[in-house]
Amino acid sequence: MTSQTTSQFAKPRIDVRALLGLYDPADTTDWGPIRAAQLNAGSQLAVFMLAANVLGAALVTLNFAHLIPVWQLASWGALVAAVGVAVAFRRLSARHRTERAASLKDVRDTMLDGVALGAVWSIAPLLFGIQADAGATLGLWAVVAILIAASAVAMAALPLATIIFMAMLGGSVAALTWLSLSPTLSAAWMLFTTLLIVACYSRGKALVVIRANELALTERDETVSLLLREFEDKAADWLWETDAQRRVIRANPRFAVSLGVDPKAINGMPFLQVLAGPAWESGDFAPGLRDMADRLKKREAFRDLLLPVKVEGVERWWEMTGSPRFGEDGAFCGFRGVGSDVTEARESASKISRMARYDSLTGLPNRLLINETLALAMAEADKWSSRCAFMMIDLDRFKAVNDTLGHPVGDRLLMRVSERLKQLMSAKEMIGRLGGDEFAVVVRDATDTAAVERLAQTIIGVLSQPYEVDAHTLFIGASVGLAMGPRDGRTAEMLIRSADLALYRSKDAGGGAYHAYEPELHTQAEERRVLEMALRAALENDQFHLLYQPVVQAGTGALMGFEALLRWTHPEHGNISPAKFVPLAEEARLIAPIGEWVLRNACMEAARWDSPIRVAVNVSPEQLHNPAFASFVATALQDSGLRPERLELEVTESVFMREGTAAVQTLEMILDLGVRLSLDDFGTGYSSLGYLSRTRFSSIKVDRSFVQGASKGSKEAIAIIRAVVALADSLGMATTAEGVETEDEHRMIQALGCTKVQGYYFGRPLPVLEARGLATRESGGTSVAA
Structure with missing residues (x-):
């Protein structure tokens, strides 16, 4: 408050342009009242200056009466009087409008007054003075000197208009003196005019400073009075x-x-x-x-x-x-x-501190207090050469609860989870919520490593027990990442990072387990980061290409189509497996632009094939949850010229697990275009028969794991394939078996009733030109199996 008030009431710094009315500075000074004071000061002496102009014009007329025709002098005198009256009237009429504050335009317009008066007064020396003798010239000089001096004193509050008037009139007299008397007297006159201009500016500046200080003092007095009233009212x-x-x-x-x-x-x-x-x-x-x-x-x-x-x-x-x-x-x-x-x-302050450090939903310590507690535990461990530990807990399958039952049920479930976790904590541990479905445990004394690991196992076991929430029986699980300090991190931030990497390892393993931090996890994370950076530039640098794997008819071996498979060749890392970069692209939200590139290029290539062979393209759930995806499919078909029935989009069951999205509507719009749909990896995920019956799929793909299991005599795999074939037949859908690699597997799949097959037995994924050649041969009647 002190520094701010001091700067606010400091002596104002006067900008030359602001003083003249040419510029509105963006400082703390309010120039509106100052400009109003300038205009009001000028209006107060408006009548005086009018009288001075009229009297001066009369003296000039008498001075030149014996030399200049009377009608010229009378005309000029009338002009001076008219301009003077107009200027005086304008300044007096603006007083009510600029009494408290004036705009920059109000001050700037006074320049016209100076120009008008300077112009009409310059006529006397430039027009009449040329015809005068030395005595008349000196008389004119005396009148103009008095008029300029009076203006410099009386009208200094409006320096822009006054300086223009003085400069024009003084310059015209100096020109007359140069021509009729001597250059020395002309220079003296110019010096005299310049000094009066400087005096006018200084006086105008002084008036502005005085007014600015008056305003500052008034504001300061009001502020002090306000503070005193506030002090008296509060009486604190x-x-x-x-x-x-x-x-x-x-x-x-x-x-x-x-x-x-x-x-x-x-x-x-x-x-x-x-x-x-x-x-x-x-x-x-x-x-x-x-x-x-x-x-x-x-x-x-x-x-x-x-x-x-x-x-x-x-x-x-x-x-x-x-x-x-x-x-x-x-x-x-x-x-x-x-x-x-x-x-x-x-x-x-205590309430605010608590609100800042405790989670409003569960009442547990939040991220801020967790970090503070962990930092203290790290300091104690370092002081006494002991150990502390940090656990990160992530709930498994919690997102499905939010998506299917709604966030209110999810919030109540989080409260039940927090209650269970609080019951597991002892005096040397603190449980907190990091946010969402993530929790954390700070173990202040972790000298007994086995006890810390037992606590992690206990947390997983307790949180995996069923919950009763709003008449729903809910089953979730938990994954835990564990890091020991200071071994796995010398600071709280490093220890949290290590526990996060360990948690990531637990989630990758399928959840329901805990992993302790290992140094190679950091290396893997760095490799993943580098790979993600490279992936972000892969599309722009044209590092992707497509391979096409044949899909044939199970009975005859005739080519039915190709499945477009994405491949990535990096200039430094070489060929990178799709199993490695596709999940990374989904996590980094890059799958949509990559998927659009695949679809666009696959349609372009399929349009070059002479035969009506289809092309199948895998579509990510993220693409289908975008309502604009159907429009993109239509655009890709139109740009390529590919008929819609020759395009088959493959989707997985996971696309139906997010409630409240536009996935089903997007699929319906795609089907209305005439595009075919295929359900990929059926039986490996959620297997929702309800969505299968409500969506118009043209085929179901049997995962290669069932094909390989059946080839090894697995009764369960054979039963699943038969059930999928029977289900597809009853719904009027075709079945495609993936991963057929031998003739025996082909015969087995054919016997089980699958209508289409694909795998290495019929061909590995082919480059563009080879796939194009195979499609051309097929149009001539050549079987792929042959």
């Missing part, structure tokens, strides 16, 4: 004073009222006794009171000293400030200071 502070023996003297009424006692009763009492209250007899003083006693004893000033005070049996918190007093002879006289009751402010 009081004065206190002691003598050299630390006894209360001249007890302030507010001080006594705050203590709940009579002011006369505490006069002469020891100051510390007054503050200690009932604790004075027992000697059980608060630390703040002991600190104050020490400062009073040493005669040291103190500030914002916080201490508890009992007022009518209720504990209040006071903030005390004091300084020693010394007499004129330097002798110590006692202390004087100010006290404030900050109980409410302290309670508010």
